[in-house]
Amino acid sequence: MLRIQDLFCTINNTPVLKGLNLNVKAGEVHAIMGPNGSGKSTLASVIAGDDKYDVTNGNVEFLNKNIIDLAPELRAAMGVFLSFQYPVEIPGVSVSNFIKIAVNEKRKQNGLEPMSSTDLLQEMKKNLELLKMDSSFLSRYLNDGFSGGEKKRNEIFQMSMLKPKLAILDETDSGLDIDALKIVANGVNSLRSSENAFVIITHYQRLLNYIKPDYVHILADGAIVKSAGPELALELEKKGYEGIIK
Amino acid sequence: MHLEHVDVEKVLLYNLIFMLEKDEKKIIKEVTEAEYKYGFVSNFDTDTISPGLNEDIIKTISKKKKEPDWMLKKRLEAFEVLKTLKQPEWANVEYPDIDLQNIIYYSAPKKKVQLNSLDEADPELLKTFTRLGISIEEQKRLAGVAVDVVIDSVSVSTSFKEKLSELGIIFCSMSEAIEKHPELIKKYLGSVVPAKDNYFAALNAAVFSDGSFCFIPKGTHCPMELSTYFRINEAGTGQFERTLIVAEEQSYVSYLEGCTAPQRDENQLHAAVVELVALDSAEIKYSTVQNWYPGDKNGVGGVYNFVTKRGVAHKNAKISWTQVETGSAITWKYPSCILKGDDSVGEFFSIAVTKNHQQADTGTKMIHMGKRTKSTIISKGISAGKSNSSYRGLVKINRNAENSRNFSQCDSLLMGDKCGAHTFPYINVNNKNSIVEHEATTSKIGEDQLFYCNQRGIGEKEAIALIVNGYCKEVLQRLPMEFAVEAKNLLEITLEDSVG
Secondary structure, X not given: OEEEEEEEEEEOOEEEEEEEEEEEOOOOEEEEEOOOOOOHHHHHHHHHOOOOOEEEEEEEEEOOEXXXXXXXXXXXXXXXXXEOOOOOXXXXXXXHHHHHHHHHHHHHHOOOOOOOHHHXXXXXXXXXXXXOOOHXXXXXXXXXXXXXXXXXXXXXXXXXXXXXXXXXXXXXXXXXXXXXXXXXXXXXXXXXXXXXXXXXXXXXXXXXXOOOOOEEEEEEOOEEEEEEOOHHHHHHHHHHHHHHOO | OOHHHHHXXXXXXXXXXXXXXXXXXXXXXXXXXXXXXXXXXXXXXXXXXXXXXXXXXXXXXXXXXXXXXXXXXXXXXXXXXXXXXXXXXXXXXXXXXXXXXXXXXXXXXXXXXXXXXXXHOOXXXXXXXXXXXXXXXXXXXXXXXXXXXXXXXEEEEEOOHHHHHOOOOEEEEHHHHHHXXXXXXXXXXXXXXXXXXXXXXXXXXXXXXXXXXXXXXXXXXXXXXXXXXXXXXXXXXXXXXXXXEEEOOOOXXXXXXXXXXXXXXXEEEEOOEXXXXXXXXXXXXXXXXXXXXXXXXXXXXXXXXXXXXXXXXXXOOEEEEEEEEOOOOEEEEOOEEEEOOXXXXXXXXXXXXXXXXXXXXXXXXXXXXXXXXXXXXEEEEEEOOOOEEEEEEEEEEOOOOOXXXXXXXXXXXXXXXXXXXXXXXXXXXXXXXXEEEEEEEEEEOOHHHHHHHHHOOOOHHHHHHHHHHHHHHHHHOOOOHHHHHXXXXXXXXXXXXXXX
């Protein structure tokens, strides 16, 4: 589904990713861990198409198509979703309005009719319940005055509405208490299928107790230096990055 | 649930998006490419007098309009006042002195303008309506909006008059009102904005050629939105229309105005006066979408929009101004409320968008005279390109206006780094038990906000519309539904280029 080959990128001429490789197949969950400043969030942004970053070498293929030059909204229409580490606030735009536009723009790109407001609302209610969120949430302005935990839940809520093929979760677990973490993990698990894939960026093994990854990668200084099964996360917990990245 | 409102808001915001683009380069590119779409000139047969301003010209105007002597006298008095006044220079706008002798003060479509149905109208005139996107038939069907269209100086069409007259509501051109309702005009015209108020008000009082008059009798709730379109067509003409709305005790009216002008290299002057009188417990809602020609990307041409708008609210009455200002080379406009009666309420909701070399100095004045009077000011400025936008507002609470309240919020949104936003609040409180609050913010559309929207599949234009929409929400939701339909029609042509 996602194939990244020898990816180099810079921001303001400073190299961040330095020859990164990653393969993600449909149905898989990959966890990416690594010390601060290793390039985890950059990787997420580059896959999503943030033009702050300049890709200087390598390929990002999604569904067998090179998406390096594709606008972020077109990547989204193909099924790429990024759960932001720091979701932005858009005052005056309600959550329901935002999701309605997002869902229908995606449908339009894929040649589908817009979803009716009634169907949309039903779908929203269903997903809100799954994430144990109150329906008053829909009329609040997007992330405006949300607590850290609410912002993260809102990301997962949007994911549940957009049903992406590839979801990248950038530190969705930070700022969540243990109850919220379980709810979010439950939301992610309920979306898992053989058709889609997840890339989970996290600092903590904690989240991986609830969302079982198929692979764990360690990212250091702009490249993946070690890949293994879920046991790598446990090992990391014990030894720390220094113990693993020699 | 808010879902149902989405499309209406989107429609209104489309007129904003063509000038708001992701980054500076694109802003300038898009903005310069997006051409003004109402710039066509219609070839009616017109009755136009020679340019210049003197007593004879004023007499000619009055004579052409077959006015009674008392009206001519009022005009000449105003002209005397004008001679003693100077053009105001305090606003944060720059332009060369306007030579009043170069302006044509009267121009009217020649064809007899009193119409009973659209079939009688000049086909060229109907074509103009179509190009403006205002199909009157369609409006009748859609919204039941009564429309008065003022082209150049003369009111050419009103509809729904009969239906309104059954309720005792008068809605007609100013000329007709002078002829048929002289007692009302004598009593109220100039009672809120006297000729001596300011230079442009005096000019207007001397030379105004038409406008709209609206009278709502005691206890009557006007069942439909009343609406006027203004259009300057003839070259070298100024438009000096005069609007007067009188709402008697316990009555209600909502009034809408829209404006466009052809694209010309010269600057055209628009100096209108709007007066509102809300008697005890009456409510007047006045909404404007101002889309005069703003000039080209180099700042050549465009309308000078120097307008005096003011309302008096008597006991327990309410006056609410809502404006969306997107056009004009220069806007100089301060819709104001004199809160004369106890417990009266004044509101001002404004969105002002400037781009290219446009200048806007706009705001409001809230004069609290009665006890327990309340006013709210919400101003949203959006600046792009090399434009300058200023909010200028006065909140004055007189000594006797005990326990009065004002809340002001002035926000500015900047697009790119060559534009400016300025806020000039004047606050004058003369008693100890009133409360005045003022909040102001300045922000930029963030790259982060745009990328967030993009990542959710929302493209740039949509995303900007969405963000600006959110920013303007408090004002947009004040506009009547019918206005959304009209605004869509008016703005549709603008859209064609920017979206396609």
